[in-house]
Amino acid sequence: MTAATTAQLIDFAYITAAVLFILALKWLSSPAAARHGVLAGEIGAALAVVATLFNPALTEYRWIVIPLIVGAAIGVPLGLVKMTAVPQRTALSHAFGALSASVIGIAEYYVRAPHVTKFGMVEIAMEVVIGALTFTGSLIAAGKLQGIFPQRPITYRGQNYVSLAVLGAAVILALVLTLHPEFMRLFPVMIGVALLFGVLLVTPIGGADMPTVISLLNSYAGLSAALLGFVLDSKVLVVAGALDGSSGFILSVIMCKAMNRSFRNVMFGAFGQLPAGAQAVEQERTVRSANAEDAAGILAAASKVAIIPGYGMAVAQAQHKVRDLYDVLTKRGVDVRFGIHPVAGRMPGHMNVLLAEADIPYDRLIEMDDMNSDLAQTDVALVIGANDVTNPAARTESSSPIYGMPIIDVAKAQTVMVIKRSLSPGFAGIDNPLYYMDKTLMLFGDAKAFVGDVVRELSAMQAPAAAAGGR
């Protein structure tokens, strides 16, 4: 086979891979077909990798095969993490993706330099800057999610100006390099400044904003891969990068809408300032609390129950106990559904994955709008570890920092029960008037332990008449 024929066959493999990638995402539109999508993606990726190995220009395989083995050895454990660790794993994989795209861009610069065309330099500079800032930004995000760094927003006076100045420096360095690609000493400086900007970008962002940030970093990682495709003139990279980039972008928009905030507000307007006087009011109001026995009694008497999970459920690892609660209530003939807010948890779809892991059928997981239209007919709304996404202040108090954010309006249900460690406000630092309503019962305690207690109480109760008659 001539080299030209081989090159054409490799290109054909890349085209096939690109088509399979699009099909993979298409099949993800229904849970039933979704696994075919993964298979399509795997076939496409394998085809592209194997075809590349047949490239006759490759002279030495040692530094391909060893890193492939190392990569597999890192990838397999990262593919087997617990479902509660998925947000930090995802952030880490954005970091890896951005790392590989940017180091390839760096290698390409030094292979070509100092004879880089101006146009080639624009592409390389953009690619490397975006890749580098995504790398460090994603590492910080992963560190926050893993609990290595504090999840609260870390802010200081003049922060936005410092960050913008650093970004400006990176852009200026990129421009100078474009005009003078032979100034090779500036290239590592530009990389360093971009790495620093990634750190500054994500450090001030709090845990509750992670779903947006992780989506945005997703879109940057895709963009850097697509730009690398421009640098190397590789269409398959352009396609895969564009798909990844548009996916991250769509998710970012959905997350921003679900918080009624703009990109700019998420990136540059960290939450955290308590509205003046909020704490003073807190002490005057009374709260009704209940124990597990009372809660079990109310749930047993209900015919329709809505459970609203939040990040607290993930932190307490309570999803399997919640599954037990779902089982024992369903057995008593209670209709149990789960209301999922788009930004509940730390990444898009986080709650769905945790509940699916606990074997709860996905047709019980209801999106926010459908849940809201059904809550007036619901006897009990049980909030587990969710705070801001159920806060009625978002609808009623125009002074609240979350005013305008769509919420799951649990106050419409006949009775509201909230499992929470204490009355302390959530990540956004905003008091929740829901807790002081007459129809609300606070269930203070660890989510996992409390749900476990409720399940025990329910199991100990006399079985309903129909079931008892059957025995």
Add this chain to the structure above:
Amino acid sequence: MPPDFLSNLFVFILAGFVGFEVIKRVSPLLHTPLMSLTNALDAIVVVAAITIAGLQETRLAVVLGAIAVAASFSNMVGGFLITDRMLRMFKSGRAKKS
């Protein structure tokens, strides 16, 4: 403007458009697997890494290429693995009863 750039831009815009139309239809139920799957697809960067590492143009290019091969291949393997694990967990209540 180099002709390569224009043809790449052409592909980028069309692929972005296709991505937008396809991903819009993905149910919010599957947004986490969507992110891990696109991550695995994005790891196709590995083909560029393999080429850089195997062409042996400079020592630096080989080192950086080898790092990129390991980083992107770990994403590819890990991304497909965890996406499949997640999707296996999603079961319909109706399917179970019948």
